[in-house]
Amino acid sequence: MKNMGAAILLILALTLTFGTNLYGTEAVDILDALDGVPYRIQIPGNWNRGLVMYAHGYKMPGRPWSPMPENIGQVFLDRGFALVQSGYSRQGWALEQAVGETEALKNHFQKQYGSADSTFITGHSMGGLITLATIEIYPEAYDGAMPMCGPLAPAMFFFKDRVFDMVVTFEAIFGDKVPVEYRPLMEAAILPRAAVQQALDAMPGMATKYALHWGIREKDVAGTIAMNQFLLKELEERARGNPFDNTGTIYMGFGQIDGLNDKILRYVADPGAVEYIRKHYTATGEIEDPVLALHTSYDAGVPTCVPCYYAKMSALKDNADLFVQLYVEAEGHCNFTAEQTGRVFDMLRGWVATGQKPEAGLLE
Template sequence: MTRLGLLALVLLLVAGCGTTVAATGPGGARERGGYTLGAPYRIEVPARWNGTLLLYSHGYASAQSQMPGTDAPSRQVATSLLAAGYALAGSGYSQQGWSVEQALGDQLGVLDAFTARVGRPRQTIAWGSSMGGLVTALLAERHPDRFQSALPMCGGLAGGVTVWNLRLDGAFAFRTLLAPRSDLQVTGIRDSTANVRLAKSIAKQAQATPAGRARLALAAAIQQLPTWLPKGLQDEQGAPAQETAQYQSWRLAALGADFGNRAELEQRAGGDPSWNTGVDYAHTLQQSGAQAEVARLYSQAGLDLQGDLDRLARAPRLSANGRAVRYLERFGTPTGRLRVPVLTLHTVADGQNSPTNEASYASAVAANGDSALLRQLFVARGGHCTFTPAEQVDAVGALSERVESGRWPAWVEASGVPPDHAAGPPAAVRFVSFRPSPVSRPGKTSTARP
């Protein structure tokens, strides 16, 4: 990668008024801070700009938090992209939590500010991580006149309805099997902090016994949590190692989302947007890809797997609020109708947004006849959004090349190593050919209403 001068114009615009304050940042960068749009945002333009703007959408943050303007996943990634001549921009959003609705408007406001203060980009690439990956996909679908391509990373691209239904499935199985008489709340959560604390306590106790581990594995399989260790490639095989990986996914990500974040979503959407009426969890287990692991753990614990599946079948079901479902369809569920090239990036063992999201998204795109505009990259690593800077920079470069040439780079088609990194550190780039399992809750929400 060619190294360019790092002198950059940095606009740090924070919620409120329109004034700016100039300063000199690291590496000789000029910085300007101020207030506009009701949301903080950041713009960086290198001295030798190549004409391409990267608009970054950040991921989920606690509703009580305040995010600064964020224009890249990390400063290391930002520095590399500025050195390559890309301009960077991104909002901190006017609200946090499941703020997809606000993020869409805030990001378009950043584009307007960039054009007014810097100039019109030759091309604009939308990109983002986690919830920001979903925002990215929606921006590209709904505003193809503003974006020439998109890079959603580690996003819940099956759509909000499916993602939260999967989380409901896991939480429902978790409570029914492990703590049916507890105060743990699956929906209508009154105190999210206390609810997550209770869920973690239940999980810790369950992990200490063979029976508890078996039931944790069943609930994890129903939610399609990965069986890889979050720290990297799994080097241990067998059901115990897989269950340990799933427990780590529960502890590190899923419990907080399932038993905590739902409270904020319900308040925002005007009710619970998830349901499990009519769901057959025995069938869900069959579709999960983890049936053999669960069966072995149940056998080792001396438990009756069919008996627990029967318990799940008999447990009273939960219905959704139609208004809340419609809100989540709008903010946000991608349709899969593409008008610009989209390149997705996902680890093969993401415990927060399962790679099954990519299978669902690809199916939606194919149903619309737009598969030529979609390519999907996978990284042989566990964890949520655990990409190296090199992998993210390579993905940006590949998408930019696709826009410029009209063709996908050969290494993307082959899911191989980019030529520039063939001789680099082996751990820096771990792209791999991978086909994710289908999501266990298939179907568009318009045909799966509660």
């Protein structure tokens, strides 16, 4: 009876320590839902009791969620870490849903499998900003963050000064060459890439100046403008109003076009919509844990000037010692290899373990 009592006490102690479901040595791969929100939990057979939470990027509203590519996920599993991903309850610019639902999923994981010895968060694209928001809001819950190819800046800055301004300057310069059914661009239900390309082809010299002004390749302009217009329309629907105001913006460049500012359509922001964008999300630079960011040297959608903004923000908050920006020589959005992803993750783990901050710059 004494031995049986001791065994019961041991089971109770393990239950309190490791959660209600005791984890064994078998690998786990679960696709399920938490309060209607899809998720995936993977635990390798050699689990080191480390946890990586993953935040996925922007997906078109209405399209189904799919977990991260297997070769990228394997980077973390091969290192003995559990990998947990939320599909979010709503797609599009999902900061409102993603931050809370990712945190709820982490708590669910801990109840099922116990608290992790070390916890990291990472994500691509919009998931990079979700990663940043999470580490700012829940610093006590994580040991470090690895945002990849994300707009690491206040959302209003990224969307107004980049996405919105690209669209309104495009219309001012090329609008007469865009089919009338798509004008004004901000009121069109959709702007086909072909319609944008048609306008660019009609003014090839100005198309070159426009691309140079915004720091992107000419071949990428049409796709970027079409995507930007879609993003703005989705944000307007989500925020229940136009969040962007350019009544006081003075535009310049493009070879100093005469009367450029007179040609640009002006918009007044809805205060409620402005508040929505600021809430979801305004990065602050307030971090308490190491943040190691990765970007490509050329990205038409999220140019390097955007994530570099966070280096300035963290420095202004006296947190420069907690943020490092790395880049790889590559073209495209989130164009990283699994090997590069693994190396950066190892650098972050080493930084957390030793306190030695990696050097910013090129990932050799």
